[in-house]
Amino acid sequence: MDNLKHKGIFRYFFNCLTILSAAFFTVLSIYCFKSEFIVQSSFIDFSFKFNALSLFFVIFISSVSVFISIFSIKYGEKYDKKPSLFIYSFLFILSMIILVISNDMLTFLIFWELMSIFSFLLVIYEGSEESRSAGFLYFLMTHIGTILITAGFIMLYLKTSSFSFDYYKGAAGIMILAAAITGFSIKAGIMPFHTWLPYAHPVAPANISAIMSGVMVNMAIYGILKFLFVFSSGSNSFLGIILLIIGALSALLGIMYAMAQKDIKKLLAFSTIENMGIIFMGIGISYWADIENFKSLEYLAMLAVLLHVVNHGLSKSSLFMGSGLIDKYTHTRNMEKLGGLSKKMGQLSVMFLIGVMSISAMPPLNGFLSEWYLYISLIGSVFTGNLYMVYFSIIAIALLSLAGAAAGAAFTKLFGITFLGKPRTANAENAAESHIVERIGIAIPVLLCIYIGVYPYQIISSLNAVIFYLTGGTVSSNPFSAVHVINARPFSLYAPALIAVAFTAVLLIVFLYLKSFSSDKKRIFETWACGLDEKNSKAQYSGGGFSSSIMKVFSSFYSSVSEINFEKDVKKYFRSKSVYTEEVNDIFEKYIYIPAGKIYLKISEIFNKAANSANINISLGYLFLSLIACFIIYIFIIR
Amino acid sequence: MIMEKIAELFIILILVSVVLNVSSPFIKFAIKLYSFQSLMLAFYILMGAVHFNSINLYGSFAITVIFKVVLIPYFLFKTLKKVKMDKEIDMYIGIPEAVVFAGSLTLLSNLIAQKIIKTGITFGSFVFTISLATFLIGAMLMITRKTLFSQIIGFLTIDNAIFLAANSITHGMPLLVELGVLFDLFVSILILSILILNLRRNVAV
Amino acid sequence: MNFNVQHLIFGTAQFFIIVVLAPFFAGFIHKLKQRARGQKGIGIFQFYINFNKLLKKELVLSKDATFISNIAPHIVLVSYLIILLMLPAFYRYSLLGVSSDVILIAYSLALATFFMTLYAMDQGSAFGGLGASREWFLTVLSEPSLIFVFISLAIYTKQGRITDIFYFIQKGAANAFLSGIHSGAVSIAIPFLLFISLFIVSISENARIPIDNPETHLELTMFHEANILEASGKHLGIYEYGSYLKLTVFLTVMSLILFPYMAVNIYQIPSALIIYVLKMIILCVIIAGVEIVNPKMRVFRVPNVLSVSFILSLIAMILSIRGF
């Protein structure tokens, strides 16, 4: 057993198993498309069905988990001592894949909960105190979410008296949708319910946080799409506007909090919240347009949603894997301790740069594409001229543009502080280039990011099947003269391939021009640090300093506590040492969650005093009192 | 007719004994009262037996006397000797209030009995009132007194009340059942006294 | 895209003309300012000479510099050039006009900022980080109003491409002009609001005086200069040229918002070109004026100004919705 562990048999076996099963399910779902399996049991039947949506998600999950498995074939070697990691992650991925193909309520709930359980076990894998608290918070929130979803399903069952999804089409009223969507958005980490996410994602091992952040949160999107576009009885369009606004708010707040973080993984976790918010905006517009019957707008928004799911999955998983490598080779995740990594880890830094550009929506990469589609659908919803929608979508545009700029700032901070400049501590000094397999695991999604960004027509035309399944229409995706029709008005065009070609061409021209007309003389020299000691890496700008000015402007979002401690009795102007501490607290956590917990504790204390007294006389008193109470109720109320 | 009057006398005596029990802080006296009360119950059952001339009731008279009048008080006295305490000091409410409370409970039970009993079985209603009152007062004993003994006494009083009801509204439970009930009661008293001893050994009650 | 040789030729020509003219505008503003201050001042074409000289100089790189230092300047320059490829300065069919989406333009500017700030942080100098931080501080504040300006243009004209947008305004204006009466097709208020808001944005984006002062290298005042402080030789040249191009982009857009006149065929091109240059010169004068009369403001007063521009663009958008 032990020598098996040390050889890392488990690691190889289960990662390969993951890859194989992912491939198997992909093939299965392609070949058994639109067919249904029912696994008979004595009491409940487990039924599975392959439709376009589930096919899309199966392929998405399997591909991302394949990259991550490739990555963790090498990366996971430091976890060989406790190989349960690989078993759990395999089961985790498996349950997610089965979740999306399940076609009845009980199966869905069972695999949903299995997914939560395994991810929880992975979150507490490290076994440290913080992982415990994070895991508990995560599991509690997701349990609440599951209960809400269960409530929704139960109400659906009562409405249709059937467990199978086939009968749920158009059955869900506003109550059911509200319950289920609240439950799902807890899993997605949308703003009021996001508290678990920034704790749970960082403590897990990097490959797991990659899966959780790149794939698992999208299961919630799957559920919401299922409810809103398949089960919904199309009653209330205002729900769409609510989703739009909540999404926009959590996009903005998420990225604002991300900017304040020191921990790389925490920053990425908050950025996950932002991206989920963007996806929610798309869903909201699409649902609203669905009800209000603006078809082409609905298709566009849906395209934005699906595209963003894919893009976010790819770039976020690659970024999390990269952060895992940084953690592995420098033994710290704190940006303020890093710096100058791109000389030590050259190729990683290139891939990380592309990931960062893609997730902060820089043209011509894929992140920009989906965000552009979202902008277009927002403009389209302004064109609809519906009174509420116009104003809410203007607000949404404002929030989204602010979030976009803030994302640029946050990820510049991430990349600049981590990879550029001088190494700030010894950890960064002794960093080494990662193993080739790990880099391959990251390289594939990064290349996909570029591919989708540059030539998206392939994926758009395949996404059209999903869009058709959900909304009954498609979006034209013709490379050079695609004019998107919004409410019978031909609207704007962004031709990625053209832009990419032009970009490279101009870059080439500029490069050649400078090559020919400028001197090649080059001198390498120390950076000038105003005559101070050039070697001093403390002279650089710190991550906290980078974001502080923006945080000062938007200080109302953070309830941040900052203080500067000077040493006493030193010369007034030349202080040898001064300590600056700043902590940023989540406003929701500070003003909603913690007080609620306090109230619960207080109530239960009162109850405990009253109900569970050790005194036997009081207990007997309760006994007889309840007897008398029953009599009184019986005599004076019922009769 | 005269028999019923005598029976009512016995019943009243049962209630009186319970009220006396409420009014006295002494445990020995309480146990004696209990045995007296059980005797009254037994006599009441005897009256019934003579009145209806049923073997069943004769049998239940016998076992009542054996278990309730003799055995259980005997064991309680033995335990009491072992733990050496006769006056109970602590109760939650003072004796006068307790007595008043007992009276009001009697009124309440009368009200309930009037509500519940169908008009016509007046005899039944009277006994039912008394038994309900005994029941509630026994409960009050258990609630208001801290000492373990008086809890046992209260429990036994409740049991008597139920027996009274059983023998009044019906003509006694089937003998088999009654035997089982009394045996269980006896064993539970044994166990409780064992517990008292143990608690005495471990804790200062 | 209906392929058309004429469009290709004149689009390319327009692109190169703007690129070549760009340093001239910057130099002109500079000259005006110096004159107004009573200095003798440099020649208007000084910036061409600077550029040429910088290209000839040797390149000094920091020890800590990575591959970013080598690619960033080029990407910054290219992203400005791409925008210029889209702008219909005086010829309606710009080269990339078919894909000249407004949001794309806004994000391309962000791309340039992204790489410039990365370059700034690359050498691990205190100034670089400072510059990067301040640059993003400005961008975060000005990006929403920039996007708002563009989107409200799009909504106002119901067009997506910037070429179509300005052509729409032009036609509307022409109709209004020719038919004498003020037809509802075009309104003056909305473009004017947008112009003001864009003007404020462009002052902040182009490191002009009330917000930034590109002429000093005082660490308290630097925004833009701090980013390129470590740049030297051709990198510095590229950055300088990039800044001229950026200025030109903003001036061009402003000129088109206020008074769109784009040639649709060969015969209009000369007049269009002249009018374009005139408009640019007027705008240069305005900017120089603003720079002269205003003092440099504190950093944390910048949000107030930019919020004004944001609100103006918001009002413009709401007004432009009124159309339907």
Next chain:
Amino acid sequence: MYELILILPAAALIVSIFADVLWMSYLQLAVSVLVFCAVAAIALSFNSVTVFLGGFFFVDYINLVILITVSTLELFVAFYSFGYVRTEIAGGISKRKFKFYYFWKNLFVFSMMVSILSNNLGIYWTGLEATTLATALLVSFNRTKESFEATWKYVIMCSVGIAIGLFAIVILYFTTSQVYGESLRSLSFINIMQAGAKLDKNFLMLAFLLALVGFGTKVGFAPMHNWLPDAHSQGPSPVSALLSGVLLNTALLGILRFYQINGAAGIYYPRYFLIGFGFFTILVSAFSVIKQTDYKRLFAFSSMENMGIIALGFGIGGIAVIGSLLQIFFHALNKGLLFLSSGNVLAATHERRIDKIRNLSKNFPVTALVLLFGVMGISGMPPFAMFLGEIYIMTGVFRSNILLGFLVFILLVFIFIGLFGKILKMYIGNTDSEEAGDELKSGKTAHKEVNEGAIHPFMVYVPLILLLLSSLLLFYIPSPFLNIVKSASAEFGGRIIF
């Protein structure tokens, strides 16, 4: 066949007085297996209500469900005690005590069987009281101050409660005797059911109320529940498993009988009392769990909560009754595994306090995992069988009233917070914090060294098998059992009006 169920425990009871303990443990295994086989045979061949032993005992669908539950859990507990006895004797507890252990345990099981199977309500009462007495000395098994006090409370309260139950039976007897005359017939359940609507409704209702409060005390309905956490936490772990796994259901059976009778007589408002007590029980346990410091008390409160849910289900009726009947079985299994696996920890560390036990995952890998999954199961998560029962009950609740459904869900979340948070603290604790290091230095945490090696393998693997069983049952419930449950629910479902 039917008689065997009663005879075998009785025989074991008699033998246990004379036999040596270790030998007895083997016999116990044999007896439990035989009882289980007998019950299984009955369940497989069961098709209609069967009366035996001169009409005093009978088997119908409802008590068959509880019978199956009892025999199954008894089987596992017997295997567990096999290891438990050896471990404890190795730990230095005298064999004589364990002789009593077996004696009382067999008496307990025997009387429980009697009261479950009894057709005559008087005999049911006798058996139930006998279970109290039999378990009394098991609860005080450790002979500590706490255990004696717990036992005292237990005996007094349950005796009083059951006395009230006796009152109920008396009144029922009075009403039925007007139909059947004064004989044993008028106490036999089957005859009463046949009498049905001929009975006096007021008295039936009164009897039901008395039975609800009286037997409810033994079921552990709030606010009569105070004895329950103490008693369940004090006894030896196998006994605690039996106590909260099956004894509560046995007491619940009495209430159900009265409920059925009322249903037969066409009285419908008893269900509101059931719903009220069930909901109040859930409420109280929801707000009590978070404050507990003893893990066995934690589980005791969770059994209270489950009893509340089951009562709620019976009160709601319809589809919820299926859920409740399933829940009775699943909850027994799940609670058994919780008590047994926590019993391992207790046996090895002799430490009841939650905050004293940390990082079980290192020292007790199997037990800790079983404990964690068990808690997931008890809070109704898939892939554990209680999910099914809970979802059926909640469906019923939602059908009757959506607001009530959400309320119950919120309370379940509260219970989950308390239960899972505390168990998770035990599962992975602050081992890497320096505080633990100090403890190690000061030698306070002597129990940290002991691990699963210290306890008998049976104790480790029985809970594991229970866990696997309960997760297997979600995916495949044996169809005979399912049919029994369905026909049992039909006996309630018929009369429920929505």
